[in-house]
Amino acid sequence: MNLCVGIDIGNAKTELAFESNGQIQMVRQPSVISYLPKTPEANDLPLEQVMENLFDNLVVNISSPSIRRNGDYIVGKKAMQHDGIKTNMTLSLGGKSTHDVPIITSLSLVAATAIKDHYENKEELPESLSIDLKMATAIPSSEFSKQNAKTLEDRFKTKHNITLYVGDYQVLVSIKVNECKVTEEGRTAMLAFFNSDDKILEGFNKIYGENKAPSDFMKARTLHADIGDGTSEFVVIEGANPVQGLSKGKRLGVGHASDVAISLLRDHLNISDKFTRQQLQDWLEKDNERGQLARDVMKEATFVQSQSILEEIQLSFQELASSDVDYILVHGGGSITFKEDIHEDLMDFAESNHFKVVWIPEKYATTMNSRGTYYLAKMMFS
Incomplete structure (x- = not known):
């Protein structure tokens, strides 16, 4: 399968844009992950129900040379609901080009998109998929340099194996990123503007x-x-x-306003230290x-x-x-x-x-x- 996508790796959410049936489609999830020390138990929901809510229940095993720790992760909305340690982007530090969150969330969304597309068109769940991916994304101007852009491009431009847990099933998605362009955030907005109605x-x-x-x-x-x-x-x-x-x-x-709001919220309620901006x-x-x-x-x-x-x-x-x-x-x-x-x-x-x-x-x-x-x-x- 060949895919061409644009990915917004935001601090709050990761959004994937791609073309389907002549229309631009978008899928998004909060930029939050939670590492699982052991493989999660499968649920017994009907496959149709699992597929209907696939993006809100992303549980993956990722094997990639571009992240620090391979293994099982909960991604996005489901990670926010998880009681384990949550990882998101640290606003004060930045570092999208070196952080693992953009890699894990982006590849998980690509894998889930490909599986859902196959399921809806073939009316069956695939055992495995191979994807040749071409993509573009962006990092903040405050972080952007040719070296930082190349660092993120090189981290994407390799082969990644994502196993998506889909109810009782496991689907292996091999993603080979053949082309990747990283530019500055804000520079692509006019392309979107000119292509709007x-x-x-x-x-x-x-x-x-x-x-x-x-x-x-x-x-x-x-x-x-x-x-x-x-x-x-x-x-x-x-x-x-x-x-x-x-x-x-x-x-x-x-995000910065959210951090202040969470601090103010703690003056009124006994909320956990794990309470995230996305939960707010x-x-x-x-x-x-x-x-x-x-x-x-x-x-x-x-x-x-x-x-x-x-x-x-x-x-x-x-x-x-x-x-x-x-x-x-x-x-x-x-x-x-x-x-x-x-x-x-x-x-x-x-x-x-x-x-x-x-x-x-x-x-x-x-x-x-x-x-x-x-x-x-x-x-x-x-």
Whole structure:
């Protein structure tokens, strides 16, 4: 099986973008793993039910020369629910190019995607699969260098064996990564933007009374503010091409606000030291007292973080872009979390400095990196 994918290896989630039946599809899981000291017991659920919830119940055995410890792992949402030691990305340290979490989560999603595709098309579970993979991904500007990019490319570009535990069955997936491109986060966003439908500009057109489509930005000079979980990336782009040397990453984002919120939460509740940022995100969706408390402390934490992000956008406009852009595009998961605290002030700043703000809608904001890396992989390798 040949696969071409883009992978967003975020601090909060890992998202895989690929093409199926002429449409871009995305699958995602929290960027959390938990090592298992012994092989897990199989469940006795019907295979149809197991396959329906496959991505939320990833249990794998991984053998790869690119990770420190081979063995059994729980990955993603299921790892968050596990009572063992959880491993995610350490925001203060960064290091996506050397961390094992991006390798394990990415390969697990690739394996699960291939198995699910085979099951749905062949109406049977395969005993084994072989995948020739071509891929692109990205690391933060604050970490990016040619050497760090090559380190991650080399870690992916080898053969990995993933055994996925599927109910009572075990499926061996051999993944050979033939091509891998690692670029800077934020640089692929314009590829995703140009390949989006016109609805991505619905809010922009309503605010400014215009009727623009993504293709109208082909010659524009833009500044991208990609607000993530562990880092936020700021990149100046001419048309579709990043301007060499005009990009930077800052350790700002939803994860940092989440860490503050968890600290505030501990003042109210006796929560475990193992409580993760990803678990907090789950609590924020709950319709109960814990959910309301989580939302209250998160609101307090996001306001402080949002002021730092707003200041960094303004500095990037003045110093990185030399106060010369037509538009600032704001996207990433943090663009949803921080919009209430940033949007109005940024609009005022834009009006004073004679540029316009394209705030990417929630439907598109969190997939810009995964879709962008997919289009990059497709352009380079297909």
